[in-house]
Amino acid sequence: MAVKAALVFVAVAVLLAYYCDQPVPEGIAEPRLYAKVQGMVFRTVQNLAKIGEYLGVGTEPQNIRSVMETIVNVGLKLKGSSYREGLKCTDTMFDGVKVRVYEPVSAAQSGSKVPGLLYFHGGGWVMLSVDTHDPLTAHLAKQLGAVVVSVDYRLAPEHVFPAAFDDSVAATKFFLQNAEKYNVDRTRIGISGDSAGGNLAAAVTLVLAKEKDLPKLKTQALIYPALQAINFNTPPYINHGHLNTLSKDRxxxxxxxxxxxxxxFKKVFEANNHTGVQIKKSQYAGYVDPEVVDVTPIKKENVKFPEITNISTILDPRFAPLMADDADLKGLPPTYVMTCEYDVLRDDGVMYARRLGKTGVKVNHDHYEHGFHGFLNSFDDYELAGIAMQNYLTYLRKNL
Structure with missing residues (x-):
């Protein structure tokens, strides 16, 4: 028994050493926390999900979702619920879409109308939820004194595009049309989200900007958003695609x-062979890469794509907002974009901020040289994430 116990201990120690020994870029903020927490968690989740699928226990995305939810829920139980003090939190439905509404008690008692904010959680359209982002959205409501609506949109791959987008549009329209029920000034409603949630926030903003019978969104705040799927060889994909926080493979x-x-078709996408020469020499390539200047304008209906299901969707701004033409960007509300150096999505946000600015949209772009993807959720643990949260809140206070 003693020998078996010793062998198990050695095996566990070796596995932990493997998980914790992650490549950490020299310039990254708080490398020990990054390596021992973020690196270990994400590598563990990915490997467990693949092993589970191989053994016939769920699909990889289902397993990723299950393991991540378990890890986050354990953390939330340890954290307690004190962060919700001063808030009325209600799970309800907005036009058939699940949402969680955070109403500051002090704001409700003041008698005057307050601003509102719709928030879309990250997780690659596949995982995470209003529960995993509960501390973040509760913090926003308390610090802003605003009513925050966290949208629990349908997840892929059970619900592929446009399910998440449709849910996001429906919930946003409902809030804009029923703001008074929540003591919210309908002219002071903004929209925000991180990663895939940033994608949804940007897509909803583009579509609703053309709606004439709705109040206009006051601002959009995009946190390291995923905005394009035509070029997976941008500099951050090449330089940081190995990082466990969000790899190119993932x-x-x-x-x-x-x-x-x-x-x-994963290998085809990774090699950028899912688009063809037309797109690589078109305005769409220029939307992603500022060095592409000699472009041949093309119409989406004339593009010849490989035989891949729904492949033409990669040029749909509802799916990939960076593919919106300049004419569609004009007139968008003031925009906040947060990007991080150690993030494969860095240039998605950088290029969107640049393009918006060129079309006359007022843009505030915060870039964190030592930040990495997903760090804002750790605003209570990482010093740099705490600073980023304060800057994000400062923008929202001024623009809602």
């Missing part, structure tokens, strides 16, 4: 699960 999988739930 991001391509997430896009495919959202697009058509067919990972058989």
């Amino acid at each position: 991001m391509v999988s997430l896009w495919l699960w959202y697009l058509n739930n067919d990972l058989s």
Whole structure:
């Protein structure tokens, strides 16, 4: 027994050493926390999900979702619920879409109308929920004195595009049309989200900007958003695609699960062979890469795509907002974009901020040289994330 116990201990120690020994970029903020917490968690989740699918226990995305939810829920139980003090939190439905509404008690008692904010959680359209983002959205409501609506949109791959987008639009329209029920000034409603949630926030903003019978969104705040799926060889994909917080391998999988739930084309996407020469020499390539200047304008209906299910969707701004033409960007509300250096999505946000600015949209772009994807959720643990949260809140206070 003693020998078996010793062998188990050695095996566990070796596995932990393997998980904790992650490559950490020299310039990254708080490398020990990054390596021992973020690296270990994400590598563990990914491997457990694949092993589970191999053993016939759920699919990889289902397993990722299950393991991540378990880890986060354990953390929330340890954290307690004190962060919700001063808030009335209600799970309800907005036009058939599940949402969680955070209403500051002090704001309700003041008698005057307050601003509102719709928030879309990240997780690659595949995982996470209003529960995993509960501390973040509760913090926003308390610090802003605003009513925050966290949208629990349908997840891929069970519900591929446009399910998450449709839910996001429906919930946003409902809130804009029923703001008074929550003591919210309908002219002071903004929209925000992180990662895949940033994608949804940007897509909803683009579509609702053309609606004439709705109040206009006051601002959009995009946190390291995923905005394009035509170029997976941008500099951050090349330089930081190995990082466990969000690898190139994982991001391509997430896009495919959202697009058509067919990972058989994963290698094709990773090699940028899913677009063809037309797109690589078109205005769409220029939307992603500022160095592409000699472009041949093309119409979406004339593009010849490979035989991949729903592939033309990669040029749909509702799916990939960076693909919106300049004419569609004009007139968008003031925009906040947060990007991080150690993030494969860095240039998605950088290019969107740049393009918006060129079309006359007022843009505030916060870039964190030492930040990494997903760090804002750790605003209570990482010093840099806490600073980023304060800057994000400062923007919202001024623009809601």
